[in-house]
Every structure is written in C-alpha cells, then in structure tokens.
Amino acid sequence: MNIVIGSAVSMDVIENWIKQVNDEFGLSDKNQACLQHFAIMKNYYIFILESDFYAVLEQSSDIWGTREMNVVSYYIKPEKRSIRLFLTIQRKFEEIAKAWDCKYLYQGSHLGDRLYTYLERNGYKVATMRKEIK
Numbered sequence: 001m002n003i004v005i006g007s008a009v010s011m012d013v014i015e016n017w018i019k020q021v022n023d024e025f026g027l028s029d030k031n032q033a034c035l036q037h038f039a040i041m042k043n044y045y046i047f048i049l050e051s052d053f054y055a056v057l058e059q060s061s062d063i064w065g066t067r068e069m070n071v072v073s074y075y076i077k078p079e080k081r082s083i084r085l086f087l088t089i090q091r092k093f094e095e096i097a098k099a100w101d102c103k104y105l106y107q108g109s110h111l112g113d114r115l116y117t118y119l120e121r122n123g124y125k126v127a128t129m130r131k132e133i134k
Contacts, residue, residue: 002048003048003096004048005046006041006045006046007042007043009042009049014042015035018038019031020075021075022034024078045057045058046059048096053074053080054073054074054075055073055089055092056071057069057070057093057096058072059100066104067102069093069097069100069104069106070106071107071108104127107119
C-alpha cells in the first residue's frame with residue numbers, strides 16, 4: 001500500500017477524491033469546505049493512496065501523553081467494495097497505529113451505522129457519544 005505523509009500529497013489528488021466521495025453521498029456542495037480543510041490539515045495527516053481507495057489517518061496524543069491514531073476518513077470505490085478489501089484496510093490501520101506506537105485506534109462513521117457492528121465485534125469499545133445540535 002502506498003502510505004504517504006500529508007506534506008507529500010498534492011491538493012489535486014485530494015481534490016479528485018473529494019469530488020468522487022461527495023458526489024456519491026450527495027455532498028458536492030461541500031467540496032470547497034473539504035478542500036479548505038485539507039489545505040490546512042493535510043500536513044498533519046497520514047494518507048493511504050491507492051487507485052481503488054484512500055484513507056486519511058491522524059496521529060495525536062491525549063493530555064496524558066497517550067498516543068492515539070484517528071481514522072479521519074476513508075473511501076472505497078463502489079465497484080471495488082468487498083469484505084476482503086475492507087478487512088485488508090482495517091488491518092493496515094492497526095499496523096500503522098502500532099508502527100506509530102499508538103495505544104488506541106479511533107474510527108467511526110458519519111455516513112451510516114453499519115461500520116459500528118463490525119468494530120464492536122472486533123474489539124472496539126464505546127469511547128465517545130455524539131449528539132446532533134439543531
């Protein structure tokens with residue numbers, strides 16, 4: 001897998017993925033906001049860039065110095081989605097977190113709840129709660 005530190009990733013590559021993802025999920029009106037986010041944050045991210053999928057991770061530490069890895073975003077092209085690729089990506093997330101000496105790996109989904117069943121069965125525990133403020 002092509003793992004790249006964010007400073008080495010071009011905004012053109014990021015923009016291509018943003019357009020594809022946002023188009024699929026009806027979020028094309030958010031393309032500019034996404035581009036602005038990545039322009040500010042990409043140097044803090046770790047990217048996995050492949051032709052069939054991408055992933056964005058961020059290493060951080062809590063206030064006690066415990067190292068953590070956060071899955072910021074990932075996407076698999078619809079025609080390439082399979083349980084095998086999904087599991088391969090999940091294993092890679094864990095490998096990267098271990099390589100960065102992280103104690104915790106955090107991930108979730110803002111697009112649906114199906115991921116949570118898998119995560120729960122694979123050792124993830126509830127650590128945060130979210131409430132939509134209207």
